[in-house]
Amino acid sequence: MPDVIDLDDPSDVRLTDYVALRDSSLRKHLEAERGLFIAEGEKVIRRAIEAGYRPRSFMLAPRWLDSLRDVVGDAPVYRVSEATAEAVSGFHVHRGALASLYRETRHTMADLLAMRRLMVCEEIVDHTNVGAILRNAAGLGWDGVLLAPRCADPLYRRAIKTSMGAVFSLPWARLDDWRTAVPTLQRAGFTVVALALRDDAVDVADFAARVEPAQRLAVLLGTEGAGLSTRWIDQADVAVRIPMRAGIDSLNVAAASAIAGYALGRPTAPATLAP
Secondary structure, three states: OOOEEEOOOOOOHHHHHHOOOOOHHHHHHHHHHHOEEEEEOHHHHHHHHHOOOOEEEEEEOHHHOOOOHHHOOOOOEEEOOHHHHHHHHOOOOOOOEEEEEEOOOOOOHHHHOOOOEEEEEOOOOOHHHHHHHHHHHHHOOOOEEEEOOOOOOOOOHHHHHHHOOHHHHOOEEEOOOOOOHHHHHHHOOOEEEEEOOOOOOEEHHHHHOOOOOOOOEEEEEOEOOOEOOHHHHHHOOEEEEOOOOOOOOOOOHHHHHHHHHHHOOOOOOOOOOOO
16 A cells, blocks of 8 residues: 555645536536546445556545555555545545546447347436436346436446446446437347337336347436437337326336336346456
């Protein structure tokens, strides 16, 4: 473990990676420019490093030095008080442990087209929803997640936290082109299933009863509020819906992904891709 560096000045340039973590616009620019992302909490930091992401630095409260000693490697460790961490990050870092890691593009759309069961997100802009969908897909045995170009960043801190580190283990990639995404999936052999509120939509359980175990499925999930675009729904092979009661028309997209993922999942183990 390298020497621990004590810092108490929130403006110290060595802490720049951790500035204003709640400002998503600033973070998007800063993280893209520097090629980094932030992991919060011992469990998430450990999962990121065990998945092969290389740390740039650590900003740790004193109580976390020993528990993370085995994963630090040669990266600098900045020991700070909770007050300093809060001044730098812009919020109370109750877990007391943050790490800056090098961002990597690990998979492409072509890689995921070789899989069998995919969730496909269209314009989902809330980071917690993206993180929850990744967690649901991983936990329910789906092979990967494809994201439209304008979807929220899976490596943003809140998405990572919500996914409980699933973003590091489950393959995900950006779509090459939103306009041609559905036909591309169909040419690759997928039955494309639009999760949509349409009068002609099939009950998800009824459709699930017709799905063959080896059938390749891609489930389309729409943006918060508006749902899927008409283009994607019209291009899909089938529209399915989750029946609702009590005057509620739909569920949050993350909750809907969990129900659809369970109903349309398969009993066999998912395929894997090397990190």
